[in-house]
Amino acid sequence: MTDKTDKTDTAPDTATDATTDSPIKPPINHTKQHKQDLQHYFNDNQxxxxxxxxxxxxxLVQKYTSANSKGVVILLPEWQQGATNPKAINFLRNTLPSKGWNTIAIQPENKPEGFPSTAITSEDQIKENELILTEYKRNLGELFNAVMNTxxxxxGIVLVIAQGNNGALLVDILSQTDSQRPNALILLSSYRQSNDQLIDADNETFSRQLxxxxxxxxxxxxxxDNSLVISKAPQRKLMAAQEMKTYYRQRQLNNTITGYYPENELLSQINGWLKAIGW
Incomplete structure (x- = not known):
């Protein structure tokens, strides 16, 4: 009589073996991925x-290619963007050297983990956000001072062009007495991201510091643009007028793709403003 013993107990568990042999790897850190991409796609001299x-x-460093040097432009992208961010930063990085500027494009850290806070009460949100951002701003301040030394x-003069939340946080850092200061600052779509209940207060602080x-x-x-950028821009202009801030100019640029700066108009606004303040 044929032996029909069930042999399923001795059969190999292919699903388990496959999982053991090829474990699922966690995603690469966003900041680390940006660094690896830059090192892979760009020459060592950049x-x-x-x-x-x-x-x-x-x-990413590029030296001026015109007859005379005007100075240095430090490019600081948004915390979710790379040093070759196509929305504005990469265009400026590639174009400004022909206008006489050395450019230093920074690859910043990613958005801090856990921000904004998910705490229930506004008081706890304020405490957690402050704790999270304190470390991020400390690292950003150290990075900025190191770039300033370079x-x-x-x-020539040192001009900073900063984008988004990093632009707002840089204003916070520059309001401290021990921070190195450039000669001028250009903000691109800057605002303070936060919890819904804290957005108004945080952006008011940003406007006052500016x-x-x-x-x-x-x-x-x-x-x-980002809806918060558009809604908070008038507040910054109003506070600058109230404080009679000299050499402050605010402009809204027309664009077709949300978040992307029109290249020719962007360059025209920068050049026109620099000439107006004597550079």
């Missing part, structure tokens, strides 16, 4: 590692 405190960063190796800074400021945003 990619410049930078040590700021205990952290390693990547910058910028001083070049002749109005009180002694730096010349060009404040640019888009017709088709």
């Amino acid at each position: 990619v410049t590692p930078l040590l700021a405190g205990p952290n390693d960063y990547i910058t 910028a001083k190796e070049y002749s 109005a009180l800074t002694e730096l010349p400021v060009l404040d640019l945003y888009l017709k088709h």
Whole structure:
């Protein structure tokens, strides 16, 4: 009689073996991925590692290609964007050297994990947000000071073009007495992201800090932009007027794709403002 013993107990568990042999790897850190991409796609003469405190960063450096050097432009993208962000940063990085500017494009850290806070009460949200952003701003401040030290190796003025939340946080950092300061600041679609109940207060703080800074400021945003950028821009202009801030100009640029700056108009606004303040 044929033996029909069930042999399923001795059969290999292919699903388990496959999982063991090929474990699912966690996603690569967003900041690390940006760094790897820059190191892979750019030549060593453009990619410049930078040590700021205990952290390693990547910058993309391009020297001026015109007859004379005007100075240095430091490009700081939004915290979710790369140093080759196509919305505005990469265009400026590639175009400004022909206009006499050395450019240093920073690869910033990613948006801080856990921000904004998911706490239930506004009081707890404020505490957690402050704790999270304190570390992020400390790292950003160390990075900015390190880049400023590099910028001083070049002749001419130092101009910073900062985008989004990083632009707002940089204004916060520059309001501190121990921070190095550039000669002028250009903001691209800057605002403070936060919890719904805290957005008004946080952006009011940003507007006040911007109005009180002694730096010349060009404040640019888009017709088709983040809704918070559009809604909070008038507040910054009003506070700057109330504080009688000199060399402050705010402009809205017309664009067709949300978040993307029209290249020719962007460059025209920057050049026109620089000439107006004597540069």
